[in-house]
Amino acid sequence: MARITTIKLIFSVMVLLSLLHNCGKEGRIVKHKFPYMVTVTAPKEYPIEVHEGWLLNKDKKLICGMPRSGKENQGWANDGTEAGQGGSEIPTHLNLTYIAYAEKKFYTVDADLPSAKILEGFRKGFSLVEVPNDQNIYTDVKHSTYDRFTVGAAPGGVIVVWLSAGHHRVEICRLQAKEIFIDKDKFRPSPDPDETQEQFFNTFYQVAVKDSVRNDISKNGIPFGLWDKYRTKYKYRFILKPYDGKDKIVFESIRYYNGEAVIYYPQDLSKQDYRVAGLPYNVSISFTKYNTEIFFNDKELMRIFENFKQKYPDKPVDIVLVPTFMYNEIALYVECNGEKIKLEKAKVDKIWGG
Template sequence: MKTILITLLCSLLLLHSCTRNKAMDAENKENFPYMVTFSAATDFPSEVHEGFLADEKKQLICGVPKAGTEEGPWQSDGAEAGMGADVIPAHLDLTYVSYAEKKFWRVDAELPKTKILEAFRKGFIFKGTPDEKGNQPMVHETFGRITIGAAPGGVIVVWLSKIHHRIEICRLQAKEVVVDVNDFYDNPHKRTQKEFFDELYKISVSDSMKTDIAKNGIPYGLWDKYREKFRYRFLLRPYDEKDHFTFQSQQYFNGEANLFYPPHFDKNEYIIASLPYILNAGFTIYNAEIHFDYEETSKIFKTLQEKYPKELIDIVLTPTFQYNKIKVSVKCRDIEIPLVRAKVKQIWGG
């Protein structure tokens, strides 16, 4: 028994040492491999014309992939198309077309190189590969993708992402530019500039979005509203007191994402984040996927903040017997308001 305990202790110390050494190695690194992707806002398709990442001297590091039309959602990374490098970029030059707006945009701007490097070094902790006994140790990992997202109004957001983790690096502003349609593509039908925009609007934008644009216009400013952050947590009100969270994969409307395991949320700590977009949660037996409505959640959060400006907010999940349903509500002090537009897409397990 004594030999077994010594062996176990040595194994734990070795694991801790390897994880710590990996994190320390990352702290001293200057170069991190990554792929580059381009994405678009939900229902607002866009396509790269030309673009690249560069260093401080504006020397080319790698291109931004021309992988065809990207249709979103805002929280997706888009196609890699083989573009990548390992040098931290300091500059972005990108020209793209927004089919819903019938415009070309160009962003030519500095990137926060120091912030990007620090984020790569910091990385994140997640559950690693299971060992022969099925145990998954917590290990240090870092990001592997730089994603450039385009939204109406020339809004550009840059994220780092990997394995359900996604963080915003910066928000940039593109300017409208004129690009000759013949320089953009072969133009076999010899379309004029107007004919090109009208035809691509017709075939690229969904009918539902065309109807919405005709009625309400393009919702400029929405993607900056998504970036507003609040302090809140997810709270389980279990049917069985033995039940608890086993993981939370949280996607937010601003495009960021987090993956939490115990002991991350064992203390029920509050996070500072954009409003939730999708929650995938694991419980003792069951799992659930919940989608949130931005307008509803935003209105309720702001109402509660006005009433209780210094109080914290809980998003409460209340499952029924055997998880046939999960009620979702927002609670602050003595006020609890149901999220009627929050949709439990699926519940599985048991």
């Protein structure tokens, strides 16, 4: 009798362990599912359009197609058009074929994705903070995560993948597309046997690319390599030099030229830490009473930051804001190792509050 009881006990323990093991596996599977929409974007000056493409899972099975939603040129810092394509599985492979109108070429990329990094990005997510409308006080910190998987296509076949949600965006990887021949009649909605491939490219170059951009291309060419330069990161921070020395920065929402974006709250800013990041495209900053939005010039910033990097390779950089009394104006300069350079082309778009 004791032996039977012992056998039953062992059997029960084995069943329980099996259930726990399976629950653990199921739990991991659930945790690996993060719903997202898929979008495709491109720089505003250099529109593209998807021909075909898809995302695959770890078993090389289809997650979804790449959205075909017409011309895409929302900008490097913005997601593309949502067109009903998405999933919740972690993608492991990307296939995308598209036309680059300004280059008069079709490109294709067929590459594995860093699935572990994608999963880590979804899991890490970001802090989401509710903001009272009447004052710059940030409370109720919550964890949130990304809900868009965005593929950017820049001139030269530069492909960058981001995870994004609202004002949060993080780069996952950079890939390289290659030029490919696609019969224009397989791309066009309606075949035109009387049109040559060259005529097709020339027609859509005129239609899809703005006059000002075409004029710039005829004079200076396409700035190949620029979007890889944007991916260079520097160690810097924003700091405030108020007239009375008492004010401080309590909020930063930054969009970077490399396509990333982030929000920092008081708990992130209190230590005035330096961060390694791409050059800022624009920043919305709140002080204790006032707020401002600033846009930066990429060429001016690249020249200054590269100059400092060569002269002071181990020194961090400050982007300094100097407001006047009552914050009617804000002057800007960049400082490294005691050397200061005024930002001539940065634009303080607006100042409000008080």
